[in-house]
Amino acid sequence: xxxxxxxxxxxxxxxxxxxxxxxxxxxxxxxxxxxxxxxxxxxxxxxxxxxxxxxxxxxxxxxxxxxxxxxxxxxxxxxxxxxxxxxxxxxxxxxxxxxxxxxxxxxxxxxxxxxxxxxxxxxxxxxxxxxxxxxxxxxxxxxxxxxxxxxxxxxxxxxxxxxxxxxxxxxxxxxxxxxxxxxxxxxxxxxxxxxxxxxxxxxxxxxxxxxxxxxxxxxxxxxxxxxxxxxxxxxxxxxxxxxxxxxxxxxxxxxxxxxxxxxxxxxxxxxxxxxxxxxxxxxxxxxxxxxxxxxxxxxxx
Amino acid sequence: xxxxxxxxxxxxxxxxxxxxxxxxxxxxxxxxxxxxxxxxxxxxxxxxxxxxxxxxxxxxxxxxxxxxxxxxxxxxxxxxxxxxxxxxxxxxxxxxxxxxxxxxxxxxxxxxxxxxxxxxxxxxxxxxxxxxxxxxxxxxxxxxxxxxxxxxxxxxxxxxxxxxxxxxxxxxxxxxxxxxxxxxxxxxxxxxxxxxxxxxxxxxxxxxxxxxxxxxxxxxxxxxxxxxxxxxxxxxxxxxxxxxxxxxxxxxxxxxxxxxxxxxxxxxxxxxxxxxxxxxxxxxxxxxxxxxxxxxxxxxx
Numbered sequence: 380x381x382x383x384x385x386x387x388x389x390x391x392x393x394x395x396x397x398x399x400x401x402x403x404x405x406x407x408x409x410x411x412x413x414x415x416x417x418x419x420x421x422x423x424x425x426x427x428x429x430x431x432x433x434x435x436x437x438x439x440x441x442x443x444x445x446x447x448x449x450x451x452x453x454x455x456x457x458x459x460x461x462x463x464x465x466x467x468x469x470x471x472x473x474x475x476x477x478x479x480x481x482x483x484x485x486x487x488x489x490x491x492x493x494x495x496x497x498x499x500x501x502x503x504x505x506x507x508x509x510x511x512x513x514x515x516x517x518x519x520x521x522x523x524x525x526x527x528x529x530x531x532x533x534x535x536x537x538x539x540x541x542x543x544x545x546x547x548x549x550x551x552x553x554x555x556x557x558x559x560x561x562x563x564x565x566x567x568x569x570x571x572x573x574x575x576x577x578x579x580x581x582x583x584x585x586x587x588x589x590x591x592x593x594x595x596x597x598x599x600x601x602x603x604x605x606x607x608x609x610x611x612x613x614x615x616x617x618x619x620x621x622x623x624x625x626x627x628x629x630x631x632x633x634x635x636x637x638x639x640x641x642x643x644x645x646x647x648x649x650x651x652x653x654x655x656x657x658x659x660x661x662x663x664x665x666x667x668x669x670x671x672x673x674x675x676x677x678x679x680x
Numbered sequence: 681x682x683x684x685x686x687x688x689x690x691x692x693x694x695x696x697x698x699x700x701x702x703x704x705x706x707x708x709x710x711x712x713x714x715x716x717x718x719x720x721x722x723x724x725x726x727x728x729x730x731x732x733x734x735x736x737x738x739x740x741x742x743x744x745x746x747x748x749x750x751x752x753x754x755x756x757x758x759x760x761x762x763x764x765x766x767x768x769x770x771x772x773x774x775x776x777x778x779x780x781x782x783x784x785x786x787x788x789x790x791x792x793x794x795x796x797x798x799x800x801x802x803x804x805x806x807x808x809x810x811x812x813x814x815x816x817x818x819x820x821x822x823x824x825x826x827x828x829x830x831x832x833x834x835x836x837x838x839x840x841x842x843x844x845x846x847x848x849x850x851x852x853x854x855x856x857x858x859x860x861x862x863x864x865x866x867x868x869x870x871x872x873x874x875x876x877x878x879x880x881x882x883x884x885x886x887x888x889x890x891x892x893x894x895x896x897x898x899x900x901x902x903x904x905x906x907x908x909x910x911x912x913x914x915x916x917x918x919x920x921x922x923x924x925x926x927x928x929x930x931x932x933x934x935x936x937x938x939x940x941x942x943x944x945x946x947x948x949x950x951x952x953x954x955x956x957x958x959x960x961x962x963x964x965x966x967x968x969x970x971x972x973x974x975x976x977x978x979x980x981x
Binding site: 415472475492494497500505508511518520529531534539540541546 | 715716718719720766770773776794795798799805806809810812814819820821823828830832834835836840841842844845847848861865
């Protein structure tokens, strides 16, 4: 039996402080060459828009938990944030979800134009690899491992496969296990990179890394389900992005209803927490606070 | 004074044989996971369409010249071919050049759809990094160097910056040095990756690597100029792609006329050849044949 997680103002302040560090690092990473001012502006618009920065927070807090190099984890986590941002730009394109609002701002193709948005997304993915290659105080062999983890998370076993499957997803006759599989690709894969990169930087044992992979699986499923629930529950202003894009899509919320989805979310969260404890994370860890904070649904929901 | 290069049928046969090896390797690399059949099909359509494979040919022949690991050079060169293909898919999109024909086939967004084409391009870039990370018989530190070279070649110092500048390029008041700079970004940067990766795999000295960088600079400029000349001279069927996209664009051909452009091409080729010899490449090298063959203009041109 694990202890109850209490998100008080002190733990919230710590998460906010870490988010500021992440935002500062992302500002440095957003800068590009003098040859491409419009590209730089589009990258800054998308990457520096207010975000929860959950992936870098996870990466840094795991490394901190195991007294590993948090600077390396910060950069590895920021690489995930860049790839996440790239995926949002692409998802929002007219030929995909055709969304107008993201992170409370006009989507990148509306603020600039379609070609600039596409090139900014490609540049963000590309720069993420450059950042991994340049992480200080990380041996070359680990950098190669992180590169491989990222390539798998993005490619035909990950994000891109998930995005293609999601675009095709208008069949309400599908079942929950298929939806879970798509969610694992679309959202879970980048958590896999993030958490396994943190495990690598933290030099976790093989057994701990297996628990880390299970933690990632559960937190990824929880995260996508939370997103689907918010899409159903929140107003556009509250979500800060175009919502109702899921109408007609087979999400777990659409398939089983809101109450069942909330129960399922709670099950994922419990399984994730169990895996975290099995990894060797302290019961009083800020990592558990950060997760509880991230997954708190708005009170009226 | 270097010897004359004679492209006879024997040297042409050798280049064709190497191209077959490259095509076979690309077929292996084009395969993706079972989760994304349409993505796999779009990658195969674009990557396996008949291409000259000049970048992998260069990479392998440089490594062979210096008795280095040609398998490593093959994979490093194929990574460049994947990124090159990704850039072609993106260039051809409706929001960019809106082209219908590429490598003698319908462009990827016409054969599939726009979202699939964009995701295939992103997947190709992403997979290129995965391939670099998995090159056999290459030390981790060199893999990290290749990753950095690729990230620079693609990003705001390379391909993407060049593509943005090219989209903005409708000002005929510009001068040749500006056009050369855009060409260096748009086309030269990926040659820099290819040739410097080959130099790294071949363990060239710092002095040789400087000559390799100069060779790359000249061959990149020559390549873009050849492309602009062909766009002006060849029919669509001969070029195998939508042409006349350059009308109204400030290319070196448009700025100085055809005869001056041909003279300029010849100057670039001479400078490239001088750099190659300075690198330590044998005068009778197949590398010089391959370059002469690649840059042969159709006889009626």
